[in-house]
Amino acid sequence: MNTKQNDPANREVSKPTLRRLPVYLNYLKTQAALGKKTISATAVAAALGLNEVQVRKDLSAASKSGGRPKTGYNIVRLMADLEDFLGYRSTKEAILVGVGQLGSSLLSFSGFEACGMRIAAAFDNDPNKIGTEISGIRIYNIQDLPYICKLIHVHIGIITTKPDQAQNVCNTMLDGGIRAIWNFSTAHLETPENVIVHNENLAVSLAMISHDLEAMLQQEEGKDDTQ
Amino acid sequence: MNTKQNDPANREVSKPTLRRLPVYLNYLKTQAALGKKTISATAVAAALGLNEVQVRKDLSAASKSGGRPKTGYNIVRLMADLEDFLGYRSTKEAILVGVGQLGSSLLSFSGFEACGMRIAAAFDNDPNKIGTEISGIRIYNIQDLPYICKLIHVHIGIITTKPDQAQNVCNTMLDGGIRAIWNFSTAHLETPENVIVHNENLAVSLAMISHDLEAMLQQEEGKDDTQ
DNA sequence: TAGATTGTTAATCGATTAACAATC
DNA sequence: TAGATTGTTAATCGATTAACAATC
Secondary structure (H helix, E strand, O other): OOHHHHOHHHOOOOHHHHHHHHHHHHHHHHHHHOOOOEEOHHHHHHHHOOOHHHHHHHHHHHOOOOOEOOOEEEHHHHHHHHHHHHOOOOOEEEEEEOOOHHHHHHHOOOOOHHHOEEEEEEEEOOOOOOOOEEOOEEEEEHHHHHHHHHHOOOOEEEEOOOHHHHHHHHHHHHHOOOOEEEEOOOOOOOOOOOOEEEEOOHHHHHHHHHHHHHHHHHHHHHHHHHO | OOHHHHOHHHOOOOHHHHHHHHHHHHHHHHHHHOOOOEEOHHHHHHHHOOOHHHHHHHHHHHOOOOOEOOOEEEHHHHHHHHHHHHOOOOOEEEEEEOOOHHHHHHHOOOOOHHHOEEEEEEEEOOOOOOOOEEOOEEEEEHHHHHHHHHHOOOOEEEEOOOHHHHHHHHHHHHHOOOOEEEEOOOOOOOOOOOOEEEEOOHHHHHHHHHHHHHHHHHHHHHHHHHO
16 A cells, blocks of 8 residues: 555546646646636636536546635645646656757757756757757767666657657667657657657647638638528 | 538548548558558558557548458548648648747748648747748738738738737737637637637647656556565 | 535536448 | 458447536
8 A cells, every 4th residue: 555546646537638737737827927816617617718617627636635615726726736746846857869940949948847847968960969059958979879868867758850760769769768758750659558659740730720721711601602 | 502511621520530630641651652552441550559440430531532342542542632631732821920949940840831831921029030031931020910911811820929929919810810820839819719729739748748657657666566 | 694616426428449241 | 252351330438518416
């Protein structure tokens, strides 16, 4: 009987719920910045265009602090609970491979620390880039990846290479003991079962916009026709 | 009785299906590049780690060409159908506001054309940036946005500003006749019902990785304990 | 007290998966 | 013909929403 059952990150929540939690957290931050002390699920739901029961269920899954009828939730406490639950308060070391446009952009993005991720090192195979720094993050030769993985315990591997190199880089990362891959390349990665792969695919997002847009434009055309 | 019912983009598919279609398309491209002419849903499912019935349902929703028992689908035809369905073959004009790190990175990303999106112009309020170009895309004064929207028919507005400017930029875009917003800022945008908003939120992705990772690490710790 | 709000249990809705007939 | 594969209909699973009792 260990304490792990009580650990915030261990409680099971559905994927849709997990996806909404950072959105709540972000909204709570804006409200806290406005000086608000408490907030109701009703208000959160209205602001974010969600169902209020859903908001309550989501919040109660991630936070055991609970809210008070008539008052709502204590914003500061709720934020702390969400951050704990999402693992934002324990630092996860990451490395990034592929220092192109996107890679550089991620290296200089300062928002990751607030989510508990620290990019410890970057890798490339371009001699002009190796040895330089971006936002204080040193760029190493890709061949040093296994060595550096042994040096520090790296949790997350960020892949921002061209798709044809992605699988190779992924394999090297896994050899180095990395257990979670954040894949920004379009390549589909083959990995063993116990590895977490999260694909960041702009084409997927664009497809959704593109499709919705086309449907909307045509619907409007249709309306015009009947007038 | 118009032809719009037959239009690919008008067929209704579920959101999860729509999300998977570009993934199929990408995989088909890799197979076509290897010289394959046909492929079965079974093979696609195995390669992408999906259920094969799901793959068949998804494909039949987006393509009316159909497959042949024992042979599978004609790859080239299926790719064409998917591209049609996703609207990749009709050009959608876009503008981008906020030429910081991320904005610049998107401007120089060449993959959007393949998805039917063309970034026609970019906007910023920094005098040092106004008048310059990135990858052949000119950067204008943000104040010229309404004028340029009138000049060309812009479909998609990409927001890569700081969160505190996002709502303002969004309003200006909507005034300019834009109907779909691709929001890369963390701000939640208030929009009328008939506007498409797609939020690209790295914090959400990171939260999912972070949570899964924490759960996995703890599970493994747990296993170690019992040994 | 009355009413806003929470949190839970039950009902509905939608997506995934299984079973199966059709066909190349 | 036999077997791989498609596509559809039915069953299952999971998430959202509705209904309601509890409470501040």
